[in-house]
Amino acid sequence: MPRSDHIDRLVGEIAPDPGPGLTPLARRLMDEITATPVAEAAPPPRRRRRRWLAVPVAAGLAAAALAIGWLSPALPGLGPEPAAAALDIRRDGDHYVITVRDLHAAPQVYERELRARGIDVTLKVLPTSRAKAGSVYVIQDLDRLLAEGRVPAEGRITLDGPPVGEEASPGGPVSPLAPPGSCTAPGVCPIGVRIPVDLAERAQITIGREARPGEGYVIRPDAGAAGEPLHCVPYVNRTVAEVTRAARARGVEPAFAHAGAVRSADQVPGDWHVHEGVMSGEKSAIFLIGPEPDPSPRPDPAPGCPGS
DSSP states (O other): OOHHHHHHHHHHHHSOOOTTOOOHHHHHHHHHHHTOOOOOOOOOOHHHHHHHHHHHHHHHHHHHHHHHHHHTTTSTTSSOOOOOOSEEEEEETTEEEEEESOTTOOHHHHHHHHHHTTOOEEEEEEEEOGGGTTOEEEEOSHHHHHHTTOSOOTTSOOSSOSOOOEEOOTTSSSEESSOTTOOOSTTSSOOEEEEETTOOSOEEEEEEEEOOTTOOOSSOOBTTSTTSTTTTOOOTTOBHHHHHHHHHHTTOEEEEEETTEEEEGGGSOTTSEEEEEEEEETTEEEEEEESSOOSSOOOSSOTTSTTO
């Protein structure tokens, strides 16, 4: 048997399974170590010569394994990378703690990993503003609501986007891992949810993640909420013309919704009144309007603003 084939067979017998196999860089490194010539000595008796040769070969193989182990974390392509899970699922007493590792994975990926742990919930991670990142919304008893047709299909035009359920508060049975808005920089706060192990009814859980640059919001926060560009800007029952000026002064381009249609500012009457509004992107907003002021407006300005 050629010397290199013999060494390869020995490596295969003593080394752990390398997964998809050594990369060319790793194999070249091992070949260089194991091919180092051994100094020749006076030929000893045959039995002693075999023991003498076994020591350098074993040492070379051990050195190759150690070198590959040291270099694998630092050099890409050395050794197999474990398949990264989109979710980190841990049990903490009577709750599951689910942390989202891959914020942009498909819902089917989340579902597969949850089902593998016996957790019967539907999980979605949708883009929203930085102030709402980490927020959690829950639709309980999903199967019954679907059977009754009470969960509208996504994709229809609405002011606040597709239905996402009731917002869960910290400390509740289903709760976010961190308070919404606490993640002021990517990777600072965990994005995820705590759910009871004995959750009796299948639920749909939606978690907000910070939208990527230029990405529209699916979870749309109130335009005047804390952390949003129009916070403390009074706009309820103001005219379209007034709200357009105020929004553009803060770098926000407004659109206006009426009777299920969304139009730009120059396509709607400037003297109509704004009833409510949401942020549809980092620099865009949608306002619900009508020809008359809202007779039962929500408080404006928002809590915590001057005059509230």
